[in-house]
Amino acid sequence: MSSVKLKHSSGNGTIINGPVANPSADITLKVPSTTGTAGQVLKVASANHSATNAELEWGTGSSNEFAKVKLDGTTNSSKAAGDFWYQSSDGKFYFAGTATGAWSTGGSIASARGIGSGNGTLYAGLITSGWQGSSYLTSVEEYNGTSWSSKTSCSTASYGPFSIGSTTATLKYGGYTGSYIKTSEEYDGSAWSAGGSCIATVGMSPCGAGTQTAGLSIGGRSGSSTYLASCEKYDGASWSSTASLSGNRYNMSSGGTQTAAISAGGYDGSTRVNTTEEFDGTAWSAGGNMAAGKNSATMGGVQLNFIVSNGNTNSANWTNTTELYNGTTWSAGPTAIYSLSATLSGGGGGNCFTGGGVDASAYRTYGQEFETTIDTMLKAEVI
Amino acid sequence: MIYVITENSGKRFIPKMRTFTVTAYPGDVYVLEDSRAAKIWADDQILFNNGKIVTKAEAQAAIDKAFDNRQSIPPEIAGMPSPTKPVL
Numbered sequence: 001m002s003s004v005k006l007k008h009s010s011g012n013g014t015i016i017n018g019p020v021a022n023p024s025a026d027i028t029l030k031v032p033s034t035t036g037t038a039g040q041v042l043k044v045a046s047a048n049h050s051a052t053n054a055e056l057e058w059g060t061g062s063s064n065e066f067a068k069v070k071l072d073g074t075t076n077s078s079k080a081a082g083d084f085w086y087q088s089s090d091g092k093f094y095f096a097g098t099a100t101g102a103w104s105t106g107g108s109i110a111s112a113r114g115i116g117s118g119n120g121t122l123y124a125g126l127i128t129s130g131w132q133g134s135s136y137l138t139s140v141e142e143y144n145g146t147s148w149s150s151k152t153s154c155s156t157a158s159y160g161p162f163s164i165g166s167t168t169a170t171l172k173y174g175g176y177t178g179s180y181i182k183t184s185e186e187y188d189g190s191a192w193s194a195g196g197s198c199i200a201t202v203g204m205s206p207c208g209a210g211t212q213t214a215g216l217s218i219g220g221r222s223g224s225s226t227y228l229a230s231c232e233k234y235d236g237a238s239w240s241s242t243a244s245l246s247g248n249r250y251n252m253s254s255g256g257t258q259t260a261a262i263s264a265g266g267y268d269g270s271t272r273v274n275t276t277e278e279f280d281g282t283a284w285s286a287g288g289n290m291a292a293g294k295n296s297a298t299m300g301g302v303q304l305n306f307i308v309s310n311g312n313t314n315s316a317n318w319t320n321t322t323e324l325y326n327g328t329t330w331s332a333g334p335t336a337i338y339s340l341s342a343t344l345s346g347g348g349g350g351n352c353f354t355g356g357g358v359d360a361s362a363y364r365t366y367g368q369e370f371e372t373t374i375d376t377m378l379k380a381e382v383i
Numbered sequence: 384m385i386y387v388i389t390e391n392s393g394k395r396f397i398p399k400m401r402t403f404t405v406t407a408y409p410g411d412v413y414v415l416e417d418s419r420a421a422k423i424w425a426d427d428q429i430l431f432n433n434g435k436i437v438t439k440a441e442a443q444a445a446i447d448k449a450f451d452n453r454q455s456i457p458p459e460i461a462g463m464p465s466p467t468k469p470v471l
Contacts, residue, residue, distance in 0.1 A: 104399035105391060115457070133454040146394055159457065176459060204459070224459070317464050320406075337397050338407045339469070358456065360469055361409035361449035366391055371399065 030055045100324070103309075103336050106353055106367030107147040111139050114342035114358040115205075115296075117163035119170055122300075122351035122369055126151070126167045126187070127344035129175065130356065131159035132363050136177060140187075142167055143353055148367070154185050154192045160204035160221075165212040171195060171234060173217060174202040180222045184234075186212055196238045200230050205296070207254035209261035209279070212236060216258045216279065219266065221250035227269050231279075233258060243283050249273060253299035253308045255347070262287065262303045262325065265311070267295040272314050276325065278303055288329040292321070298336065298354050300347020300370070303327060307352050307370060312341045318359050322370075337368050385415040386442035386471075387425045389434030396432075397424075408469050409453075410445035443471050 007013035019027075032042070036058030045057040109127065116130025116137065125143040129136070136157035141148045158175030165171050168189035175181050180203030184195035198217055206220030206228070213236035220228045227248035232239040245263065252266030259281030266273055272293030277284045290308065297311025304327035313319055318341045322333035340357030347353060350372035357364055390411050397405055397413075403421035406414045415421035428434025437445075450468045 102399045104401075105396040106394055108391060108393045115460070131457055312463060315464060317466055335406075337405070358454070359409050360446075360466060361453045363454055367393065369399070 025052050027051075028053045032057050034058065100333060101307075101350070101370055101372040103322075103334055103368055103370050105337055106355075106369040107143065108365040108367050109141050109148050109344075109355040110150060110365070111137070111141070111356075112363040112365045113137055113139075113344070113356045114340075114363050115159040116344040116356065117161045117172055118344040118346040118353070118355065119163040119165055120167045120346045121348040122353045122371060124167045125346050125353045125355075126163070126170055127346075127355045128154055128163055128170070128172055128187075129156070129158050129161050130344060141355065143355065143367070148355065152187075152191055154187070155194075156181070156183065156185060162202075162206050162208045162217070164208045164210055164215050169212040171212040171215050173198055173208070173234075174204070174206045174220055176204040180204060196234065198232055198239050199241060200228060200232065202228065202232075203250075205251040207250075207252040207263055207266070207299075209254050209256045209263075210234075210258035214258040216242070216261050218254055218261070218263050218279075219245055219249050219252060225269060227267075231284075243279070245277055245284055246275075246286070247273070251296045253294070253297045253306075253311075255299060255301050255306055256303040260303045262301075262306050264290060264299075264306070264308055264325070265294040265297060272312070276330070287327075288325065290323050290330045291332065292323075294319070294323075296342045298340070298343045298345040298352065298357075298368075300345060300352030301325075302349045305349040305372075307333065307347065309333070309336045309352070309370070310338075310340045310343050310345075310354065310357065317341060333370075336370075338364070338366055340364065340366070343368075384439070385417055385421055385425050386437050386439055387413045387415065387428055387434055388437050388442065388445055389413060389428040389432050392432055408442070408446050408471070410442075410447075410449035412442045412445050412471075414442065414471065439471055446471070 003017045005015045040058040043059045045055040113130035113132045118127045120126045123145040138153040138157045140151040158177045161175030163172040170187035173184035182198040182201040185192045186195040201222040202220035203222040207218045209216045215234035217232045229244040229248045249266035249268045252263045254263045261279040264276040272295040274290040274293040276287035278287045294311040298309040306325040309322040318339040320336040320339040323330045324333040343354040343357035345354040352370040354368040404416045
């Protein structure tokens, strides 16, 4: 094997050897015409590349060289819990921790209550109406992720309405005023006005999904022993019938959009159900079952990332247990701070807030927050 | 376990980034695991939130009192199980 020794002035040097094995033919390697930039690697250019010829160039390496790899060894095109990846923009490795989330206390509401409605997200939420132990409420409070502020009261004093939408475009419908009602009210962030009345008397604790102009009402209770399976869509002005749930129930946990909604749990008049149903805008289909039937629970999220916590079961009036839905299956989540039922709650994908609720003693002013955590637990410089 | 009677002071009263377990009960009773991080939280309640560390019996007595004075649930709410007093 021939070699070339490039000697240092003190005597030793760098030796460049010929190939370790005899090539089938002479090969030609052409070096770059520049010195490149710091951090670049020398790689084979695609131009003029053959079995006997290669032009070398400076580059950052192929994307596959640092492909994101999940801890189970498979690659994945999106960042999610359990992923480990190289981020070329800052030259660091990242690890996304398991996204189970955590509960903490949030700001306390001004008016203790339960059995009201909540909508919006952890960072912009609204609670409306309810019951504080002796009377029906019209009061409204808004959450900014830190503290609550009083807002314009709605017109109808009730408990058990349901509300959907954002803090500046809310639709509230149904409820119990001493009578089961089907009227709705719309809120624009400063004032309430009458909305269209539901077709059926959705009454006490229907649930729902969507927005003020593309809403979905699900089930409800229109009499002391009359539970509903019927569902209706709202277009911002009027309601129309759509496909019904598989069974009669009220007080479910629900969320999502008018065309991708989820309804889980609830009470059917004899038992707290643990089933989940998913709506695609046209029809309902069965989803995974929760570990336990749960009624009057805390809820938040969307069809592919939904949380149910608190609430009552067939054996307990107040719980702090949490279940998380990924669009297919439920898994146990961290326990809530308080054991409560009938909280006023809302949330977006991966987050949830509660205000109020009732425990073994009283209607509360407690606020709770749940937020999914994606932790960058590992950051390592490439050296 | 550490038994603390203290009042919920709102946001971050029980912080998200905590390293101890806590279970809340009526009567403003909080039961913590017996750890250094939990003791720090309990001491903060004493110092800054008029809280106090109590015995298990004292905590249970506070729960009993709160339960005995509980507010009623509207009779129209269907099918609630009989209320059960939390026992430590």
